[in-house]
Amino acid sequence: MLDLLLPPDCPACHQPVDRAGLLCPDCFRAMRFIAEPCCARCGQPFSASAPGGAGRSCAPCLDHPPSWRNGRAAMIYDERSRVLVLRLKYADRTDLAPLLARHMVRAGRELLAEADLLVPVPLHRGRLFRRRYNQAGLLAVAIGRIAHLPVVPDALQRVRGTPALARLGAAARHEVLRGAIVARPSRRERLAGRRVILVDDVMTTGATLGACARAVLAAGAVSVDVLVAARASDPARMGSDGGRTTGA
Template identity: 35%
Template sequence: MIKNLVLIFQKIIDFLFPPVCPICKNSVSQHGTMCHECWGKFNWISDPKCYICGYPLPANLDLGDYPMCPVCANGKNKLDWLRSACVYDDFSKDIMLSFKHAGQIQYQKIMSRAMIMALQEINEKIDIVIPVPLSNRRLFKRGYNQATLLAYPIKNYFGAVLDVNSVTRKHRPDMGHKNERQRKENIRGVFSIVHPEKIYGKTILLVDDVMTTGATLAELNRVLKKAGAKSVMGITFCRVVRAI
């Protein structure tokens, strides 16, 4: 009965406000989706890529069955597994920033759908999904945590627990214009585990919108492993890609 009422209500909404692509405004089949042409504008990260961190690798190299980027080959990446759906470029940047700072929540379904596609490669059972937390000051100013919105469909996909309480974050200045070394220094000690009993022995998936240098995810990995996490993985919508 309730399900039928929801369907009827949705049909009324679609009739009054026909779903359109948020980019080009052409008609689409349902709200929260993009047309095929705009979907094809994403620079998707596909093989060959590092089997640990998912960094795209040159296609003209013989990389074997388990290709690794220089960072992972040198043991500098501490996450057990990491993927990003697409490359951070002008197109993905506009979508990500509109969602993150301009309240364009309609992009949530599009971004999380892309992230779930990138998560098809995962072979382990995910116990807990943790969105990268904001400081209380930034959360109050923005009104929502974009990573939490992205995490809801992902936790449903895995049938995992969404945990937004076990990790807290101190307020620090924005890192937008800092280099890799400055980002690492700025993020050190910013996260605290307040419920270690929920973390111990668990396989955890971190969720964020963008990966720039990886400093944020690396610091979260450090504190979660210190609290006894069995494994820490990560997924972002987009990531900065520099020439290797």
């Protein structure tokens, strides 16, 4: 009855679809989903079929290894995927979390098979109050339901607010985030000895995810992987093209 009254449409272009939560065929084909071969550390797809360097890592990860072990992303952050991410983040389209989570589970299947629990990247309480929800938390809960993994939504906290990162370079982002994210004292026991997957919507330079990974490891986790909905194909351009993102 609900479908008769409110016919389901594509969340990206609003064309009719058979079932709510599905992309239309045109938008599905236009999405740049990430598959092998890609960097094992950050999920960046390789331009050729040959594997990357040592450990299947891209050049930036070889030059500056991230704080986490392995990372995967479901899709490239471009004009199409940006629509879904920004509607989830800023337009109260919380119904998009399960859609993105399904693709994240596909991309991170190997990581999820070895994980003990999921931890979302936190928002500062001021930003959480204004937005009313943490999009990374919604993604983590949706992934947990599919992969049958526990979620600790408040394992990490931002102890101080930080400026918007979209216009900052990698070095400036790392400096701004220094000491800004820590493990919540009451949740350190949940993290100790666990294999943790950090969940976020977008990875750009990896500064935010790196700060989170260091906090989780400092709390005693044995390993940290990352799983995101979208990966910037050219992090240096993020924030200069008008796309709003937290710049993880």
